[in-house]
Amino acid sequence: MPRKDNKAAELLQGTLDLLVLKAVSLGKMHGYGILLRIEQISGGGLIVEQGALYPALYRLERQGMLETEWGISDNNRKAKFYALTQQGRAQLKDEERSWIRLVDAIGTALKARPGEV
């Protein structure tokens, strides 16, 4: 059922966006650094391929969540840095809240026992 597939993809994409926003909120960072940070804060293994990060970054930039700027990386290389915009910060707060609500709801649902329904 394609509808289900779509939903799954949407969820996955939304999750990645949330993680990217979260990672960038911790400080201005280039793409590779964002990847490392996501791996670090999520305990790793959330992303299948590293390249998949970039379409998400470009999309968030287009939506005005991120702004970019070329700068110099720690090891003295030219790199593109991402930072959260005002709008991105608000969006992150929103998504965090709704994520927690979702997790709570699913957690409650999963805790349900046969007798309670």
Place this chain on the structure above:
Amino acid sequence: MLRFFHWRSLFRRARFEGEMADEFAFHLQARTDDLIRGGVAPEEAERRARLEFGGNQRYRAECRESHRVHWLDEMGRHVRYAWRTLRKNPAFTAVAILSLALGIGINTFLFSVFNSLILKPLPIADPASVTFIESTAGTTFSFPDYKDFRDRNNTFSGLAGYRISVMNFEHGGDPSRMWCYLATGNYFDVLGVKPALGRFFHQADDLQPGASPYVVLSYATWQARFAGDPKTIGATVRINGHPYTVLGVASRGFHGTEMFYWPELWIPMMMQPQVEGHSWLDERATWDTELLGRLKPGANRSQAMADLNRIAGDLARQHPLSDKGLRMRLAEPGFLGSGIRGAVAAFTGGVFLLAGLVLLVACSNLGGLMLARVTDRQRELAIRYSIGAGRLRIVSQLLTEAFVLAFLGGASGCLLAIAACKLFSSWRAPVDFPVQLSVQPDWRALAFAAAASLLTGLLFGLGPALRSVRTDLNPLLKGSSGLAIFKTRFALRDLLLVAQVAFCFVLVFGCLLSLRGLQSAITLPLGFDPQNAVTAAVDLSSAGYSKEQGLLFQQRAAESLRALPGVGSVAYANSLPLSLDQSTTSVERAGQSDKIGRQRSRAIYYDVSPGLVAGMRMRLLEGRDFSDHDTEHSPPVAIVNQAFARQVLGTNNPVGQTFRYTPGSMPVEVIGMVADGKYISLTESPQPVVFRAMRQEYNPTTTFVLRSRDSSPALFAGIRQEIQKINPRLPVYGAGTLESILGFALFPMHAAAIALSAFGALALLLTVTGIYGLVDYSVARRTNEIGIRIAVGASALELLRLMLARLMVLVSTGLAFGVMLSWLAAPALGGIIYTTTPRDPAVMALVLLSLLAAALVSCWKPVLRGLRVNPVSALRCD
């Protein structure tokens, strides 16, 4: 424009691709470095990094996809941002939108007028091959000449003749006066138009005089008089008492070929004797037929003109008495020849030019305000630059602001223009003639408004936007208000203000000049006194009166009208000065040799009853008025005006002199001379005029002039009653005060005065806000400096000089340019508005003083604020 965007998007794409490649390369390099640091061999590390990254090409494509709508999005963001910025300054936004709406609205409206009257082709088949034919002597030809042109030419597929005429129309016992086209049988076929109902008449219907009693109704007449009933076709109506059959109904959009005239009927030309009461169909001396031709495929205009002139040459040889010196010309159809069309085009063009000036003033005003805002936002912009916003982006942001304003102004301007067009189209001139100017805003007008908005946006937005790019960031970021930059930046604003003041001067000057002209036109010696007089007219030829019956009717009617309460005197004439209907006759001094082809003069003539000269309060300078003894049995006599005496007779004492109307006719003796007046327009120079005795030169068109202080509806009802007591089927028309005739003569001047006043007021308003903005801004910028100067003890006078010196230089420069421009433009203005002295120094001085006063008033408030600056707080801030 297209090229520009293309080039920009190419440039953008190349940069995007390059940056993406760099970013991906950095990622791979960083990963490889990390792996090597983790102990992996360099080649292996590179391989693994690439593997972990995944499909490079695929992600590139996805990134492109993610970024695709970027610039559209950015534009959306720009617009939203612009909207927010504009909403933060409601006063500025309101002034900007209002001035743009007025500027663009006026221009779009005038363009619509110009478009509807001049640019838009007639609603006929292939309008490009239809041409109006005139001669150097006038726009009309005799009917026999028309037939010769029609039959002898080789370049026209059809040549139609027509004439605007009027008659009595009766249907269901309700007589009314209706205007028509008398048209030759081929008229509709030459124009290639189709009827809405029934059929038109054709050549075969129009062969013998009096043999084709047919009538074609206009769509409006069909709706108004026949309630749009399809059974109208074949119905019988009465025209001047004769039965006519309704053949068909013209389509709704077809009103003949004159832009200003909406006929109510079309009647075959062969019925002319019945419609007009006398026949000129066989007279070469009566030139009453307008000509319209359709060129043969392949024939061009110069060939057609040569062809017509060849025929004219033949006619001049065959009929030297009437056709000597005939030279043919072609003109665009729509205005009865090139004369009126040229005047209309010049007038609308002139007003259009002025409206363009108003829009320019609005642009320079907005440009100045925008520039001030850009300067105020310098710090914000500098910060945006320094955090890496592209200059292009900031320019496009500022331009977007200008375009948002221009769009809002243009849209409201369009609404204004549409409303103005509606108003203008519904206006009917106060004359007995179906004058109708239909001005519809069509796609051309909308395109014009869009182009005007775009252009104004570019005009007032581009300067400030580009100016923002050429900014040195450092002093701004350091927090200085940058006096050094401020000075150079001021140059463009200076220029704008000077231009604005100069244009404003021209507009206000034109406005005052026209008002003064109007005032002097009203007090102009008209040659008669329009006050306390009323008029009413009947057309006896349409009612089928013979000359004897007509003369009798005129006398009887005048007698019964004289008996009406409150009426002092009654006289009548075929037409009155300054009314729409003026006729001329050829005249020549008697005693000169009757050599053919000698230059003859033309004079306006009026056929009048005894007492008309006194009734109109004309000044009889010499001799006597007509009396009841000047009849068809006594020698012909005439009264002339001063211009006639001077120009035709070459004397200042014409009484007793004689002249002739046509070579070989009876000499006419001058019995009196009246003072010159105005006859066709208020702006004319003295015209030769001859008054003839009605009994000697019978004219069935009869306009009664009644001296009466009363002009109530009761009086007009009484007039109608008295006339219909004599003939109940005779329609009375043209009832009104004599002053209302002046309304028509004054109309072009009224229109010009209204337009110029509106423009002048608008320009003045814009300039005042412009000066206010400039001074307010400059005082605000220099609060610092003013504070220091006050602190070190500068006097109020010195402060005033500090704040106003520059402004005064700018305003005076602008005024000087304004005087120069007005001086140059004055002759052109003089063509539109009535004035004897287009370069009136008094008006110039008045404008100069009032603009100076306006400048002082508009900078009053900011200057007061400057004088009250508290040095302590001024130095602390910033």
